[in-house]
Amino acid sequence: MGMDSFFPRRERSSAVSPVSGFRTDAPLLRVRDLTVGFPLRGDSRHMGMAVDGVNFTLRRGAVLCLVGESGCGKSVTALSLLRLLPSPPAVILRGSAHFEGQDLLTASEAELRHIRGNRVGMVFQDPMTALNPVMRVGRQMTEGLRLHRRLSASAAKEAAERILAGVGIADPAARIFDFPHQMSGGMRQRVMIGMAIACDPDMLIADEPTTALDVTVQKRILDLLRVRIAVSGSALLLITHDFGVVAQIADDVAVMYAGRIVERGAAAAVLAGPAHPYTVGLLRSRPGMRERKHRLEAIPGAVPGLWSRPAGCAFHPRCSGARAICAREEPPFFAARSDKGGVFAAFLPPETSDSGWRYCRCWLAEGMRIDKSAET
Numbered sequence: 001m002g003m004d005s006f007f008p009r010r011e012r013s014s015a016v017s018p019v020s021g022f023r024t025d026a027p028l029l030r031v032r033d034l035t036v037g038f039p040l041r042g043d044s045r046h047m048g049m050a051v052d053g054v055n056f057t058l059r060r061g062a063v064l065c066l067v068g069e070s071g072c073g074k075s076v077t078a079l080s081l082l083r084l085l086p087s088p089p090a091v092i093l094r095g096s097a098h099f100e101g102q103d104l105l106t107a108s109e110a111e112l113r114h115i116r117g118n119r120v121g122m123v124f125q126d127p128m129t130a131l132n133p134v135m136r137v138g139r140q141m142t143e144g145l146r147l148h149r150r151l152s153a154s155a156a157k158e159a160a161e162r163i164l165a166g167v168g169i170a171d172p173a174a175r176i177f178d179f180p181h182q183m184s185g186g187m188r189q190r191v192m193i194g195m196a197i198a199c200d201p202d203m204l205i206a207d208e209p210t211t212a213l214d215v216t217v218q219k220r221i222l223d224l225l226r227v228r229i230a231v232s233g234s235a236l237l238l239i240t241h242d243f244g245v246v247a248q249i250a251d252d253v254a255v256m257y258a259g260r261i262v263e264r265g266a267a268a269a270v271l272a273g274p275a276h277p278y279t280v281g282l283l284r285s286r287p288g289m290r291e292r293k294h295r296l297e298a299i300p301g302a303v304p305g306l307w308s309r310p311a312g313c314a315f316h317p318r319c320s321g322a323r324a325i326c327a328r329e330e331p332p333f334f335a336a337r338s339d340k341g342g343v344f345a346a347f348l349p350p351e352t353s354d355s356g357w358r359y360c361r362c363w364l365a366e367g368m369r370i371d372k373s374a375e376t
């Protein structure tokens, strides 16, 4: 089945490319200085920064992967974009998240209700928190389709079956009568993905959407998402801890540690020539990706607690390259133009666009040449 028939294309407004039919003139989502804290035992004088000054841009037609170990702030980043964090305790302290020009962090509840599910689809890390346990999955799917796409009952049912088949669920006409608990974990994840893409959102945020899937089904889902993004000109923010997923699907990657993005750039370039010691460590601890000669090395130590972040570079207690300055002063972002085999230097690239830039938040990066062969 062609992707166009699977995801009927919606008319899109404003400056569109005559080739692809989607907007190319502005980033779809621009997140700047996003900072989210949790108070220690309810005491707002002791905020732990789960997300700390995060910047990234999501381009139309592109996939950005957010990677990092457990507890680094990936889900908090995703949830705060749609203001889905429980507040209290969560407090969005600073920042903006402009989605096609509208700041999601200051949008009204009514605007957000329209955006959620309709313009932005979300796949939650735990599908059971998002699926209604006492409603058949078919009904859950058709409700969204009827509300957001204004389909008739029979058209919505047909669409739901097509979507289930599209995410690889056998016997979709029977499965739509299942309650979520009657499905396997992997099936529930796929139902969530199907529901999120059913309304043809401009942006999809997916938090570890394929963890319960075997590699074959995972590949099928990632291919489906990839094709969908190319066809519709939407974009995907994909959270994962798996560099295999990054290698398969990402255009851009942002590596997160202790609430901060520490390295950012084109995925192929970062995978081939990581600049930050944390990224190097993550890649070394993954079998079959890089550094094949080396035996697998786990990064020593653990991600620091929310309320016990070390001074200076938060990675310094685990970093074999740490110097005296690392424990004292937090490194700024060093940036390099990635298409010219550039050198990392401490200056801020133009605000309007991130593409073509590599960023690394490490004292060792200053003056470091990015591996030319790794680029483009």
Ligand SMILES: Nc1ncnc2c1ncn2[C@@H]1O[C@H](COP(=O)(O)OP(=O)(O)OP(=O)(O)O)[C@@H](O)[C@H]1O
Pocket: 038, 050, 068, 069, 070, 071, 072, 073, 074, 075, 076, 077, 086, 089, 090, 125, 241, 305, 306
């Ligand atoms: N509701 C909450 N109350 C207090 N702390 C929270 C809450 N939600 C998240 N946190 C904290 O924020 C930090 C970042 O959590 P987050 O869920 O974003 O991690 P993650 O990178 O998604 O990890 P994982 O890979 O395990 O999903 C953690 O220290 C976590 O304990």
Ligand code: SF4
Pocket: 276, 277, 278, 313, 314, 315, 316, 317, 319, 320, 321, 322, 323, 326, 331, 361, 362, 363, 364
């Ligand atoms: S700033 Fe220092 S401690 Fe942090 S990653 Fe770089 S070398 Fe390691």
Ligand SMILES: [Mg+2]
Pocket: 074, 075, 076, 125, 207
């Ligand atoms: Mg998470």
